[in-house]
Amino acid sequence: MYFYIKNLTATQQIGALFIIVFGLLLMTSVAVFLLSMREHGDDDRAELMRKELKSVDGMLRSSWLMVFVFWIGWITGDWVALTVFGIVSFFSLREFLTLSPTRLGDHRSLVLAFFVVLPTQYWLVGSGHFDMFAVFIPVYVFLALPLASALANDPLRFLERNAKLQWGIMVCIYGMSHVPALLMLEFPGYDNRNAFLVFFLVLVVQICMVTQHFASRKLMQPPVAPAISQSFNWRSWWIGISVGSLVGALLAGITPWVPGTAFAFAFIACVAGSLGHFVMKALKRDRGIPNWGAQGQSTTGAGGLLDRVDALCFAAPVFFHSARWYFDI
Amino acid sequence: MLAKMMSLFLLGLIRVLTGSQARWHGCPPKAEQRIYFANHQSHADLVMIWAALPKELRSVTRAIAAKDYWTKTPFKQWLTTAVFNVIYVSRDRTADEDPLEPLFDALENGDSIILFPEGTRGFTGEPQPFKAGLYNLALKYPKVVLVPAWINNVQHVLPKGEVVPVPVLCSVTFGAPMHLQVGEERRVFLERARAAVVALRDV
Numbered sequence: 001m002y003f004y005i006k007n008l009t010a011t012q013q014i015g016a017l018f019i020i021v022f023g024l025l026l027m028t029s030v031a032v033f034l035l036s037m038r039e040h041g042d043d044d045r046a047e048l049m050r051k052e053l054k055s056v057d058g059m060l061r062s063s064w065l066m067v068f069v070f071w072i073g074w075i076t077g078d079w080v081a082l083t084v085f086g087i088v089s090f091f092s093l094r095e096f097l098t099l100s101p102t103r104l105g106d107h108r109s110l111v112l113a114f115f116v117v118l119p120t121q122y123w124l125v126g127s128g129h130f131d132m133f134a135v136f137i138p139v140y141v142f143l144a145l146p147l148a149s150a151l152a153n154d155p156l157r158f159l160e161r162n163a164k165l166q167w168g169i170m171v172c173i174y175g176m177s178h179v180p181a182l183l184m185l186e187f188p189g190y191d192n193r194n195a196f197l198v199f200f201l202v203l204v205v206q207i208c209m210v211t212q213h214f215a216s217r218k219l220m221q222p223p224v225a226p227a228i229s230q231s232f233n234w235r236s237w238w239i240g241i242s243v244g245s246l247v248g249a250l251l252a253g254i255t256p257w258v259p260g261t262a263f264a265f266a267f268i269a270c271v272a273g274s275l276g277h278f279v280m281k282a283l284k285r286d287r288g289i290p291n292w293g294a295q296g297q298s299t300t301g302a303g304g305l306l307d308r309v310d311a312l313c314f315a316a317p318v319f320f321h322s323a324r325w326y327f328d329i
Numbered sequence: 330m331l332a333k334m335m336s337l338f339l340l341g342l343i344r345v346l347t348g349s350q351a352r353w354h355g356c357p358p359k360a361e362q363r364i365y366f367a368n369h370q371s372h373a374d375l376v377m378i379w380a381a382l383p384k385e386l387r388s389v390t391r392a393i394a395a396k397d398y399w400t401k402t403p404f405k406q407w408l409t410t411a412v413f414n415v416i417y418v419s420r421d422r423t424a425d426e427d428p429l430e431p432l433f434d435a436l437e438n439g440d441s442i443i444l445f446p447e448g449t450r451g452f453t454g455e456p457q458p459f460k461a462g463l464y465n466l467a468l469k470y471p472k473v474v475l476v477p478a479w480i481n482n483v484q485h486v487l488p489k490g491e492v493v494p495v496p497v498l499c500s501v502t503f504g505a506p507m508h509l510q511v512g513e514e515r516r517v518f519l520e521r522a523r524a525a526v527v528a529l530r531d532v
Binding site: 107110 | 348482484485488491493495496497498
């Protein structure tokens, strides 16, 4: 299997991948749709089933979204992929900051974050300035933004406001920008099939999250931190991580690595992603909301993007930097 | 043509920046003659509530704008006339003219209007007391439906004195229609209307 995949040409590999992934997604979607049509005699059970299906539906949607983003990125080239991820960054940062209320004095720093920091970071990625791109936000922006806030002459909760903004930028811009950054890495002997690496990362993390979600539903273990998350427990976490990493090893054919290394990198990405998702849950509890998106309570609109991509935001930088360090590129 | 493009551009801009969500809580969007009245914290309020309305209602719903401010430069005047089709109201009172006169004309025409009864932009988060205009209109046109609305978060998008807007999710919540009760006093009615707007903040 592994050698078979490895020996195919790049185009064949891509074709096979799309057939497999879109096929799986389509099958699941159809199955969920059919389940939702089923009649239930018992009202309570029906209600439970409806709730269950609704959360599955949410997961499916985000999976579709991610695969779709990858697909767009692959067919159109690096700069379009960069733009797409930049837009995702923009909207998730918008969600993050809406729910971390800022004061009027933060206006200038917010403008800088959205219209200077974000494009600059993505430009640094696109032009391959890796050393600068890795330190631009943690070093330069970290110092510059509080300055803009301080000049606004408003000391009230200054540390708190700045910490929130820095956090938002780190997660939504810095973390997210590491996904397209994978496109720019040059692995020896990989002849520029880096889109696969993005796909690998996204798929592995997403599978880990979905598995963990279902495992915690089935196992009904006591949660580790019930005040933060009712569903997070170590056993289902391990199941999620293991499944994610195993899928990573199976996909070694599309990476520049042998199955063992692919397993290790998938493992790293899954750990960072699932724990990052957990941390974001803590942030949401702090704000008293069940999910990101407009008001957390509204039923319409394009809310909740950040809920879908937060695991990726944490997994990508760790994945990227460990890969770079390991291969010394 | 230019106005059409401008309105599309503004619509796109406000959606990217704010998501421009409309939440119809007390009534559905409907093509009847209405007076929408809302809190006022930013210039973007006008665009916000305009963008939150469905396309069909947008063309028959006209906002009120202060004449002295919005006719100051040719661009401002063009924007408010050609794009938003606002009704100008002069803030400095000349003795011989009722400042509400242009509003009467619009309502006679069958247009719906958007009113910010505080008269000016507030900065405290709590709306200021409402001006009497809303009462006078309700008294004169009892058939027109009064719809309270709460515009949330827009003050963060463009605070006074800033030029570059910042993206923040905003929403407009429309509440249940209200009416002037028979013999209701002006102060009582205005206080009730203000309470109806404020109540929408938390739904």
